[in-house]
Amino acid sequence: MGVESDQAELQLFRDNVHRFIQSQIVPHYERWEKEGIVPRELWRQLGEAGLLCVDVPEAFGGAGASFEFSMVVAQEMGLAGCGALGASLMVHSDIVAHYILNAGTDEQKNAYLPKMVTGECVGAIAMTEPGAGSDLQGIRTRARQLGDHYVINGSKTFITNGQHCDLVIVAARTNPDVAGAKGISLLIVESGTQGFERGRNLDKVGCHCADTSELFFQNVHIPTTAMLGGLNQGFMVLMNELQRERVSLATMAVAAAEGALALTVDYVKERKAFGGPLAQLQNTRFKLAEMQTDMRVHKAFVSECRKRFAEGTLDVASVSMAKLGCTEMQGRVVDGCLQLFGGYGYISEYPISRAYVDARVQRIYGGTSEIMKEIIARDVLK
Structure with a gap:
């Protein structure tokens, strides 16, 4: 009940x-x-x-x-x-x-x-830097304590919600004397704080309406109470939250593939070629069968991952598999759908073209496919 x-x-x-x-x-x-x-x-x-x-x-x-x-x-x-x-x-x-x-x-x-x-x-999180990319241990933005304040200097890029954000969680190095991720902290910066500036709204291949920005921090003073999660504990906080981010990305990847398939099914039923609808051609039917199977298999896996995440039993390797597998599947499926649209699929007014360009970034943000493979490989070889 x-x-x-x-x-x-x-x-x-x-x-x-x-x-x-x-x-x-x-x-x-x-x-x-x-x-x-x-x-x-x-x-x-x-x-x-x-x-x-x-x-x-x-x-x-x-x-x-x-x-x-x-x-x-x-x-x-x-x-x-x-x-x-x-x-x-x-x-x-x-x-x-x-x-x-x-x-x-x-x-x-x-x-x-x-x-x-x-x-x-509106919230944003600023991790990625121009010279570091996915390497969070290479963060160079610095936060130096000065009495009851921290002074932040540095820059970030590819920041989602960068134009609209009212607060941004900034990953900064608070201990320059230790290697890698050990000296990284998270600090909350509110919009309007002196020295905090938004750069341009970046012109992307896809996801155009999602504002993605450069952010600049020049002698930004924030109180020590703006520290999030403890001094030099930022990397641990980041690691603890990545599972939720990656299972969410995998979930949206499956849904986007499912939506693209629905568009394509409707199109091939209506589009006429060689004396009948495209849906009557064996190539169309077999491609749809392959893509539907691909989507459904990944849908089942990410559903299991969400259940395990809610229960607190989802491991890092599994969620990395979900992020890798589902986003790669999204790319395959949307590409196959666009092919069935033929020339019309390459025209911007058809939603399948937007699905195609929007899908590409899924294999990059939230941890690239290559990083997911490295995490999975470590687990396999442990």
Whole structure:
């Protein structure tokens, strides 16, 4: 009875998310893609609709729902072909909010989480640097303590929500005398802080409406109370949260592939060639069978990973397999779908073309495919 009730609530929430996306996002999405950013007001609307930080506890303004409810938002964004916006929401709701929830002080939680739930405060996390890329141990941004303040100097790039963010969690080196990741801390910087500047909104191959920015920190003074998770403990906090990030990315990858397949099925049923619909041709049927199987196998695996994450039993190697496998599968499936569209698939007005370019970054952010392979290989060879 309890399981049936939970599933009914989950389906009701899914229906609400679907309606909101179809009525408030899809009609405007193409325009936002051309503008290269969504309107700031959309964040408030998402908050009012209950689509932000849904598994943040009620004590901090959230719905206190389970992790699976948060993944419904990612899934519905992926299915609707709104992966760029879905990624922005994931950074805000599934990464930044949970860094604060799991590593923050009571004061930090009370100050930021309720505003993140309503969309009044948009979150970003600044790890990647121009010279470091995926190598978090190569971080050069420096935070030096000066009395009851830290002074931050450095720059970051490829920062999702960089234009809209009201707070950014900055990974900085607080102990330059130790090697690798041992001297890294996380600090919360609010927009408007003197010395903090946003660079340009980067022009990307895909995910155009997801604002992605350079950020600059020049003698930025923040109080020591802005430290998140303890001095020189930043890398441990990052490692603890990567599982949630990667299972979320895998979930959205599967949903995006499923959405692309649905578009393609509709198209091949209607498109005529060689005297009949494309769906009658054996090559079309076999390709669809292969891609549907590919998607379904990965869907089952990431569903298992989400269940294990919620139970606290998901290991690093498994979530790395999910991130690697699902994002690589997304690339294969979307490429195969575009091929079935023929020349029309290469025309921007067809949503399959957006699905194609948006899919490419999935194998890069959140840990590249190559890093996932290295993590998995270490586990295999241990």
